[in-house]
Amino acid sequence: MAFKLAQIFFLVSLVLSTCFSITLSRPLDNELVMQKMHFDWMTKHGRVYADMKEQKNRYAVFKSNVERIELLNSMPAGRTYKLAVNQFADLTNDEFRSMHTGYKGVSSLSSQSQTKTTLFRYQNVSSGALPTSIDWRTKGAVTPIKDQGSCGCCWAFSVVAAIEGAAQIKKGKLISLSEQQLVDCDPNDYGCEGGLMDTAFAHIKATGGLTTESNYPYKGEDATCNSKKTSPKATTITGYEDVPANDESALMKAVAHQPVSVAIEGGGFAFQFYSSGVFSGECTTNLDHAVTAVGYGETTNGSKYWIIKNSWGTKWGESGYMRIQKDIKDKQGLCGLAMEASYPTI
Ligand SMILES: *[C@@H]1O[C@H](CO)[C@@H](O)[C@H](O)[C@H]1NC(C)=O
Ligand SMILES: *[C@@H]1O[C@H](CO)[C@@H](O)[C@H](O)[C@H]1NC(C)=O
Numbered sequence: 001m002a003f004k005l006a007q008i009f010f011l012v013s014l015v016l017s018t019c020f021s022i023t024l025s026r027p028l029d030n031e032l033v034m035q036k037m038h039f040d041w042m043t044k045h046g047r048v049y050a051d052m053k054e055q056k057n058r059y060a061v062f063k064s065n066v067e068r069i070e071l072l073n074s075m076p077a078g079r080t081y082k083l084a085v086n087q088f089a090d091l092t093n094d095e096f097r098s099m100h101t102g103y104k105g106v107s108s109l110s111s112q113s114q115t116k117t118t119l120f121r122y123q124n125v126s127s128g129a130l131p132t133s134i135d136w137r138t139k140g141a142v143t144p145i146k147d148q149g150s151c152g153c154c155w156a157f158s159v160v161a162a163i164e165g166a167a168q169i170k171k172g173k174l175i176s177l178s179e180q181q182l183v184d185c186d187p188n189d190y191g192c193e194g195g196l197m198d199t200a201f202a203h204i205k206a207t208g209g210l211t212t213e214s215n216y217p218y219k220g221e222d223a224t225c226n227s228k229k230t231s232p233k234a235t236t237i238t239g240y241e242d243v244p245a246n247d248e249s250a251l252m253k254a255v256a257h258q259p260v261s262v263a264i265e266g267g268g269f270a271f272q273f274y275s276s277g278v279f280s281g282e283c284t285t286n287l288d289h290a291v292t293a294v295g296y297g298e299t300t301n302g303s304k305y306w307i308i309k310n311s312w313g314t315k316w317g318e319s320g321y322m323r324i325q326k327d328i329k330d331k332q333g334l335c336g337l338a339m340e341a342s343y344p345t346i
Contacts, residue, residue, distance in 0.1 A: 134256055160210065304326040
């Protein structure tokens with residue numbers, strides 16, 4: 001009996017020790033792999049932390065992001081897009097949202113919503129007459145991807161890209177225009193604290209246009225308006241028009257004719273780490289970001305998408321662009337992209 005008990009004890013302890021060796025060594029290996037991944041990532045993105053405490057905190061955020069990215073990427077059923085560990089991998093989603101978006105929304109600039117225009121010049125264009133795909137990049141109407149950095153002025157980038165496109169289509173010449181002029185000099189918006197495309201269009205019309213990017217270069221922070229640098233103007237606009245809200249077919253009519261400024265919910269986790277494919281969520285319709293729709297198309301699998309130009313550098317998404325699902329059931333469009341679209345007139 002005593003022998004048997006000892007034998008059982010031995011077996012139990014063997015099982016326990018085996019379990020322990022597994023539960024101890026596996027996470028330890030993972031932890032080392034993860035730490036190396038973080039160091040490699042820091043090197044790649046030139047990230048330096050102030051002290052060990054910051055390093056530890058950032059590592060915890062990084063690890064949690066990587067684990068969630070891997071989990072989401074491993075659920076392939078119907079998933080048409082991939083996430084990747086990009087330059088935002090040591091930011092919590094809240095930090096990311098506050099640093100890299102910046103769309104104020106009509107409700108927060110409510111006095112402006114009164115002045116919304118109703119004319120939509122493409123109203124009577126027949127949907128059947130539109131091309132099945134268009135990509136303004138291949139037509140020379142889109143400047144290279146820019147990077148707003150940690151200034152919440154997506155609205156300025158969205159407006160500038162739409163004007164650069166409209167000007168190229170009208171005059172045949174692509175000129176990179178100044179976002180910083182808007183950040184510094186547009187009193188109706190809030191620089192790095194956010195803004196709205198329609199108020200920026202109105203400001204540009206009222207002040208005679210935008211100068212070039214090289215004349216008034218991007219700084220990525222709020223600064224005093226240098227009025228001397230706002231001239232010479234490279235392009236002016238005659239006004240702007242709103243695409244009828246919650247109507248992707250109206251948006252298609254507009255994008256078929258020119259790049260269009262689009263508000264979107266771009267602050268979510270999946271958006272933060274989008275890497276490739278046709279984005280199909282997860283996101284809400286709480287508009288917090290602005291981008292520019294520069295085309296649309298359809299994959300060989302028959303998924304329809306919009307091509308949007310973002311302002312987060314070329315390391316995000318498909319070299320700075322996203323393909324995002326088009327013509328969904330919800331009238332507001334995926335991530336609310338059909339809710340508040342507008343374009344400049346030249
Ligand atoms: C498209 O279809 C092919 C073949 O069925 C498949 O391998 C691929 O993953 C699909 N791509 C997307 C984006 O759904
Ligand atoms: C569309 O057509 C209607 C009827 O002909 C016309 O009254 C309206 O002005 C047109 N709209 C635009 C934007 O051209």
